[in-house]
Amino acid sequence: MIERLKSCFLKEMPFFLAAPAVLWAIILFLFPLLCLIFTSFIDQDTGLFSWYNYHHIANITIAIIIIRSLFYALLTTFFTLIIGYPIAYYVAFYARAKEYMLFFLTLPFWTNLIVLVYAWFFLLEREGLINFLLTKLGLITEPLQLAYTTGSVILVMTYCYIPFMIMPLYSVLNKFNMRLLEASCDLGATYFQTLRHVIIPVSLPGIRTGIILVFVPSFGEFIVPALMGGAKQLTVGSLISYYFVVSKNYAIGSAFTILSGLILLLTAILIYFLITLIKK
Amino acid sequence: MHQLSYGFLLLRLAVVLTLAFLYLPLFVLIVFSFNSNPFTQEWGYFTTEWYSVLWDSREIWDSFYNSCKIALQATILSVLLSTLFVSFANQYYKKHLQFLFYASLAVPEILVAVSLLGFFSLCFIPLGPMTILVGHTLLGLGYAVPIIYTRYQEIDQQLILAAYDLGASQFQIFRTIIIPLLFPSIIAASLLVFVLSLDDFFISFFCCDATTQTLPLYIFSIIRSGSTPVINALSAVLLCITSLAIFCFSLLQMKDREKR
Numbered sequence: 001m002i003e004r005l006k007s008c009f010l011k012e013m014p015f016f017l018a019a020p021a022v023l024w025a026i027i028l029f030l031f032p033l034l035c036l037i038f039t040s041f042i043d044q045d046t047g048l049f050s051w052y053n054y055h056h057i058a059n060i061t062i063a064i065i066i067i068r069s070l071f072y073a074l075l076t077t078f079f080t081l082i083i084g085y086p087i088a089y090y091v092a093f094y095a096r097a098k099e100y101m102l103f104f105l106t107l108p109f110w111t112n113l114i115v116l117v118y119a120w121f122f123l124l125e126r127e128g129l130i131n132f133l134l135t136k137l138g139l140i141t142e143p144l145q146l147a148y149t150t151g152s153v154i155l156v157m158t159y160c161y162i163p164f165m166i167m168p169l170y171s172v173l174n175k176f177n178m179r180l181l182e183a184s185c186d187l188g189a190t191y192f193q194t195l196r197h198v199i200i201p202v203s204l205p206g207i208r209t210g211i212i213l214v215f216v217p218s219f220g221e222f223i224v225p226a227l228m229g230g231a232k233q234l235t236v237g238s239l240i241s242y243y244f245v246v247s248k249n250y251a252i253g254s255a256f257t258i259l260s261g262l263i264l265l266l267t268a269i270l271i272y273f274l275i276t277l278i279k280k
Numbered sequence: 281m282h283q284l285s286y287g288f289l290l291l292r293l294a295v296v297l298t299l300a301f302l303y304l305p306l307f308v309l310i311v312f313s314f315n316s317n318p319f320t321q322e323w324g325y326f327t328t329e330w331y332s333v334l335w336d337s338r339e340i341w342d343s344f345y346n347s348c349k350i351a352l353q354a355t356i357l358s359v360l361l362s363t364l365f366v367s368f369a370n371q372y373y374k375k376h377l378q379f380l381f382y383a384s385l386a387v388p389e390i391l392v393a394v395s396l397l398g399f400f401s402l403c404f405i406p407l408g409p410m411t412i413l414v415g416h417t418l419l420g421l422g423y424a425v426p427i428i429y430t431r432y433q434e435i436d437q438q439l440i441l442a443a444y445d446l447g448a449s450q451f452q453i454f455r456t457i458i459i460p461l462l463f464p465s466i467i468a469a470s471l472l473v474f475v476l477s478l479d480d481f482f483i484s485f486f487c488c489d490a491t492t493q494t495l496p497l498y499i500f501s502i503i504r505s506g507s508t509p510v511i512n513a514l515s516a517v518l519l520c521i522t523s524l525a526i527f528c529f530s531l532l533q534m535k536d537r538e539k540r
Binding site for chain 2: 024114216222227244
């Protein structure tokens with residue numbers, strides 16, 4: 001009997017070896033997400049199913065916060081696209097040591113996010129380097145308010161997410177079929193016409209991936225707005241961290257998280273389909 | 281085609297400006313870590329005193345030690361689990377469960393961190409280094425599985441069939457064929473997960489207790505409360521460490537690709 005069990009066990013060993021990874025992901029990722037959804041429907045006091053939490057957060061302040069995060073995320077995506085596309089284009093078409101270039105372009109991404117934010121802080125704050133240099137050169141008399149503005153938040157977020165945009169764009173442009181360019185030249189198109197009618201449409205899948213890769217994380221970003229935006233500009237991320245860490249109000253916090261998550265998902269799907277429509 | 285046109289020069293200019301934009305803050309940070317003046321940006325004189333303060337600082341070494349310990353454990357766990365999964369799982373499951381690991385990356389990290397927090401409090405698990413480790417391993421799996429799986433798919437199935445014909449058991453095949461062939465990608469995945477865990481902020485922030493400090497958390501608290509060039513020095517050191525690790529990682533990936 002024991003022998004049979006042992007041999008069965010040994011035969012099924014592969015399953016037991018492979019299972020932990022899957023179990024890890026299911027127990028620690030899927031299940032907690034479900035718990036989150038579950039918690040958002042529970043009333044804090046009575047412990048019963050209720051829509052109380054959602055009622056509680058359905059007010060204009062919350063709406064403003066969500067819209068502000070969407071706004072930041074969209075602006076960041078826009079700027080990373082504008083800055084990232086020429087870079088990806090250059091590296092894919094013209095550069096010689098492509099992989100080294102790519103390595104150097106994505107290197108800032110691998111450093112600590114906090115270090116990057118601190119570096120910009122160092123430049124932008126009132127006693128920071130930029131203000132200092134400008135005052136030294138006599139161009140301004142009083143230090144400019146560069147940090148703690150919306151502009152600085154967008155700037156630093158763009159800085160942090162550029163590599164996410166460059167990588168998909170590069171991988172699509174790298175596989176670009178050069179004969180399409182030759183063909184369009186033969187048919188008499190100018191450079192800008194080629195750009196508009198050939199290059200951009202072909203790279204649209206890469207643009208779509210890049211937009212999604214930048215938009216989704218930057219929506220939930222809270223370090224950059226918290227450090228660079230000051231306490232006045234609340235975003236989704238800072239509010240979530242407030243609910244869960246400071247006030248420990250898990251019920252309302254999860255309701256808010258689920259709500260913002262849904263809005264993020266809807267917006268991301270909307271953008272995805274818009275671009276797919278443009279493709280056709 | 282357009283090698284000498286104005287458009288091309290403009291493009292080159294854009295690339296140079298962007299590279300400058302990318303590296304300016306880091307460069308400034310490193311340069312000013314040698315500044316003797318702690319509170320203004322006036323250049324005093326070149327000094328490495330901040331580095332010696334860094335070396336002597338008890339707090340920083342503690343949090344660095346914490347970060348490294350957690351990162352090492354998370355790396356070992358996630359690479360081990362993903363290698364086992366990739367080598368032993370059924371083909372059907374491998375194809376269809378891939379999304380499970382990608383999903384933890386696709387979702388904004390704050391969502392993962394918050395749901396972990398909710399889960400831990402639901403099961404009355406006290407927060408601490410263990411919970412941070414668990415979260416980092418989850419993230420690490422999301423990065424390690426694709427890297428190792430890609431490499432696994434390139435293994436010539438004939439080798440494995442030949443080994444079966446010669447009478448090897450599944451574990452012998454795993455030990456003598458699969459692991460040596462997967463070795464570069466295992467190392468690459470380990471480097472990647474180590475760097476990621478070292479730099480990770482979100483999960484550490486949400487899943488830690490009052491006594492655990494990892495390095496990113498420490499820097500975050502210092503930024504909020506006022507900083508000295510010691511942070512510049514610390515950032516410079518961190519930059520060097522992660523750049524080195526990622527350089528090795530890229531080198532490994534490039535060599536691996538050239539071999540195939």
